[in-house]
Amino acid sequence: MITLYYSPNACSMAPHIALEEAGASFEARPVYLRKGQHKEPWYLAINPNGQVPTLVVDGVPLTQNVAILTWIGRAHPEAGLLPSFASPMEEAQFLSLLAWLASSVHPAFGQQFAAPRLIDDATERERFVARARAASEANLARIDRMLAGKEYAFGRFSVADAYLFVFLHWAKNAFAYDLSPYPNYVAHRERLLARPAVQRVLAREQEAMAASDAG
Numbered sequence: 001m002i003t004l005y006y007s008p009n010a011c012s013m014a015p016h017i018a019l020e021e022a023g024a025s026f027e028a029r030p031v032y033l034r035k036g037q038h039k040e041p042w043y044l045a046i047n048p049n050g051q052v053p054t055l056v057v058d059g060v061p062l063t064q065n066v067a068i069l070t071w072i073g074r075a076h077p078e079a080g081l082l083p084s085f086a087s088p089m090e091e092a093q094f095l096s097l098l099a100w101l102a103s104s105v106h107p108a109f110g111q112q113f114a115a116p117r118l119i120d121d122a123t124e125r126e127r128f129v130a131r132a133r134a135a136s137e138a139n140l141a142r143i144d145r146m147l148a149g150k151e152y153a154f155g156r157f158s159v160a161d162a163y164l165f166v167f168l169h170w171a172k173n174a175f176a177y178d179l180s181p182y183p184n185y186v187a188h189r190e191r192l193l194a195r196p197a198v199q200r201v202l203a204r205e206q207e208a209m210a211a212s213d214a215g
């Protein structure tokens with residue numbers, strides 16, 4: 001039994017896509033960040049970090065996108081969601097990308113999401129957001145260079161592509177960045193948007209968002 005605790009449009013979209021791509025049988029349970037549900041005692045009992053995503057597999061909670069994505073790939077070998085590693089170095093390069101996304105790319109966006117909540121002074125907040133945005137733009141440019149001449153990050157579709165999808169989704173939909181400097185990344189996004197699994201996830205998350213607006 002697999003349960004994914006996610007919040008619509010959060011980084012949990014990456015494992016959500018990976019589970020759909022795997023053809024896994026799972027329950028997707030929304031935990032609405034904007035309603036503070038991730039800090040409620042019932043959820044903290046599952047994930048003491050108070051963050052999404054959490055994947056609960058047969059009663060065992062697993063946190064952190066890098067671990068969750070790797071688990072989904074390993075637990076569904078028939079779906080081929082991990083690159084076929086020809087050497088330990090190839091596997092390490094894959095983990096290196098996931099770790100960089102989690103430790104640098106995600107936090108720079110996280111600062112932009114958190115700024116209104118963390119910083120009252122408008123001038124200080126604008127300076128903070130401008131710095132974080134510059135870091136995000138540099139990261140997006142680096143990803144764009146990495147994707148030059150490639151359909152996917154590691155040859156065929158892998159969980160790394162599901163993770164990559166999240167950041168351009170935020171750049172476009174949460175922060176209205178100009179995406180024209182990132183043509184390879186935009187093409188990658190369009191390739192993912194054409195995948196039925198990605199379409200199912202976006203529809204489910206939009207539906208969850210609408211249900212939360214109504215409630």
Ligand SMILES: N[C@@H](CCC(=O)N[C@@H](CS)C(=O)NCC(=O)O)C(=O)O
Nearest residue numbers: 010011050051052053064065066102
């Ligand atoms: N390192 C964690 C980061 C998870 C994370 O920052 N999740 C965000 C949503 S994208 C969250 O739950 N934020 C709420 C909070 O930190 O209070 C991972 O990769 O899973």
